[in-house]
Amino acid sequence: MTSSIFDEDALIELQQADTDPLASPLQLQTEGQIAIRQLHRYHDWSGLPLLCWNCDTETILTRTPDMPLAVLDPGVLQRAVAETGPWTDELVPGLVHYGLPLPMADGCRLVALGHVPSDPRSIPTAARTAAVQLGWDEDRLQEWFVHQPCASREIVARLVDLTWQQRQHHERFEAAEMEIAELADRIERMFEEISLLHALARNLHLSCAPVDLAELALERISALIHCGGVAAYLQDRSGETRLLTRGCLPFDEEGFVRFVEQFSGHNWQRPLVRNNVADTLLGRDFAGLDNFVLAEIAEGSHRTGWLLICNLQNGREFGTIEASLLNSVATILGVHARNIDLYQEHEELLVSFVRSMVSTLDAKDPYTRGHSQRVAAVARRIAVELGLPPEDVNNVWLSGLLHDIGKIGVDDRVLRKPGRLTPQEFEHVKKHPEIGYQILKGLTNLRATLPGVRHHHERFDGSGYPDGLAGEEIPFLARILAVADAFDAMCSDRPYRRGMAIEQVEAIFRQDRGAYWDPRVIRAYFQARKDIHALWQNLVANASDSALDDAVDVEGSTLCYAKPESPTEAT
Template identity: 40%
Template sequence: MAPPSVVPALSDTTLRERFEQLRKSFGVPFAVVDLGTGELNHVPAAWLPIDLDVALPVLEEIARRGRPAVVEDCAPLLVLAVPLLPDDDLPCSEVAVATFLTQAVADAEHLAAAAKAVRVELETLQHWALTQPIWPPHAVTQLSDSVCRRVSAEAENKKLRTQLTSVSQHLLQTFEELNLLHRINERLSLSMDDHQLLELAVEWLSEVLPAECLLACMFEASPTGIHQLPRQWIYTGECPLPIDELDQFLDRLGPDAKQSMVVLDQDETSSPTWYYSTVREVISVPIRTGNSVIGWLVAINHSPSARRQSNQFGTLETSLLSSVASMVGMHSGNVRLYNDQSTFFESVVRAFSSAIDAKDPYTCGHSERVARISVLIARQLKCSKEQLNSIYLAGLLHDIGKIGVDDHILRKPGELTLEEFEHIKQHPTLGYNILKGVRQLQHVLPVVLHHHEAWDGSGYPGGLVGEEIPWLARIVAVADSFDAMSSDRPYRAGMPAEKLNKIFHSARGQQWDARVIDAFFAVRDEIESVIHLDRKQLSLDVTEWNVIY
């Protein structure tokens, strides 16, 4: 082993504190072995100069285990090693070592074996033993365990205090970020477009982000969807650049700015090659939807506040902008996906409706008229928005089962035979079976299946009576009957209004729900407009209609 140093050289303050605690607890001198170099880093004046070279492997194992252990036990000597553990998770590299006298020394012969075991001169050992207290071996090990447990507990408490302080600081720093994100999240809805969301995000960011100017922009798809329209910038604060130069400014941030975050401080902007003398600090964060960049959030020029004494943007500002950009991008992607799915779904519904019209050209437009008349009656009955949307969709699809009915029966110019009528009565069940596998249409299935039920139980296919009939099916039943009787057929003309009104009055409370009949007559004039005017295609969302026809 290399000659010991005479000056304490423990690796850090924590280890020095733990070494001092160990020395005070035992009241005996400890040396410190550096396992990396094999040298004694600290040697006290009363140290018994035992040879630890051969004990290095044992000391390394004790350090690895992190617990005190006896290195040598040769009566009347006991050599104890205590690992000096650092606060962090780094491996232990220093071990404290002390020698204890465990028995009274009768004569030199009693010490000879011990001197040989620890490789020290007998005379030196004799002199040392004269000044040492006697330690019972179990007392040495118990005290070392106790000291190490106390040190470990104090280290854990210190670590917890440090973590608590760090967490507290982090919570204080991120409270505004969490509050902002929560506020934005509370306002998100699929009806909010990209421009509205950006305006909201920039407005609220300006309240918490120490920036002189905040900017945002997103690409807009062209009407044809083939290319993207120019960027439209939104900003708050005093913009140090003309608005018409912002696109060029973003381009000059370099190619990285198009795909990833860019943060510039005054070290970069003070360069002679920097284009914009009025721009001192910049954070630019791309807004992404999937793998596509659809816009940017940009903060320009740090503005010191009472809460933040820093003179430049830090991790809090970059984290906040990144979080908001992620939220905006995700919402924009969700809106676009929802709109795409809604468009596709509406196309499928319209295709079903067109298929019905193609099956029976004599009833062309019947499904659309029934759907709109049903909405008029449902509005009069104070149905909810969800019910209005459901009944319009159900009206469009109520006869979808006729796709499975024989053409010659549907297009027969005369009255149907009993057998033919029984065949056509299968269309509600056929329609139900066609649509039941479509999750988005589950709410219209009761109407498709039961729109031919009668209040008195004489209808089909279930023979349901009164309140057993689904509420929306009762409304569609009236609209369907009205359009069927009022429309022309190859074998007859549509019934005149007087005759129709008489039929509905007389069957009120028998074939049809009395409340629905009353609502029907309350909107009778509007229904006539639906029948006789040409109509453009309407949205499946009834709340988007300006007029019913």
């Protein structure tokens, strides 16, 4: 052991390696750097010269620039080893020694040591001896002494204590800073998760297909969780499956199904989380799979698919955060898919119900078989031409199917009468819009069809029935149906006459628009006339006399026009 050591190389290393001693602790790389940074903090806070003493190797690791001369008496070093906190002592005459613990580095105990002269009037003997050992001349020794911060033991002790308190404050500050940083990360992550769930919730409408919602979910998950791959496996009501992916997955769709089958015994109330599977049997079966979270896309017991994230990056493992997020997303996808299924089932039930009613009408009135389907198709095409939104177009179509449903309440003898109707019979038939309205008004899901059912025989000039509405008073839906109804009635054959030629029908349309029909609807008809002729001809050509199940037939409506030459008497 030497009584004084001066290590110029260590000083140079310190200055080169540690140019920013008060930089953020988050930037530190090694234990040695942490200790050196702490030494500089002690120096800045106290203003006292310091060196870094390695108690295990008994060497100076580095020192501050104002500590070129070290007087490390054996008693000082013993004190440095013995103390676990800050200390101050005048162990060498004329010098006040002090020590402050430093963080350990590479398993070695480090201490910040230093000394200052206690008497500004004379150079301590021990310092003079150490200077001689370093080869200093008197001038250099004097220069060192002039620049030394001379202080009494009490003042130095106070400085050291304050420095130690400052360290404790700084450590608490650093801990708080790290806690704030972690909280900020968590808040940012929570915000991103909420944003993801909000984006999905915004698209929970029935017009968004489950595949589109799943694509959106994969996009947002892959942006939020830095993992190797994300996948959604979807199965629709018909059993058709689809595997949507982002990133790289260790299996194709067939492999995915085999993968999921491995966990048939899992309770899917919670997602399945597996880490470190690369060396397991599972990892051998699916090469490239390191870890994953697998969640069931389901609503209750109604499963519609699976959601998977795998191979978290940077060697991290999946935990409750990822599992919770995936579970939430899978639940949203499951509920949405179930709602879509229920809506489709409901729609199918509604259409089946409507078709049953139309079939009933067609069975009752053989002369009008297929009329409702043709009116519905023509009206729908006109509605499209008018630029109505899809939901309204669908309601126009349903209204076309049901517009004459009130004929169920008309006497069969009148309905099936092959010839022209008497005025009394015609008055009886004219009740069918009101009867249809009464039949359907209690059915909430068909409420949108009521204006068409009740008012499809109103005339634009107010001479129609049942309410004698005119112009804009007539619901627009009914004005569309009126044109489609007249078109099919005039074009269709009847037992006592052939259907009119389309040119003749269109001549009547031109002549009586504004009187019988809304000119805007007539204009839309002419704009789409080629399409309408084609679809009408197609419906007539493909109809079958026995096709009552789907209620399509070739027969025209006897009752729609009591007098072929007078289309305004359509029923």
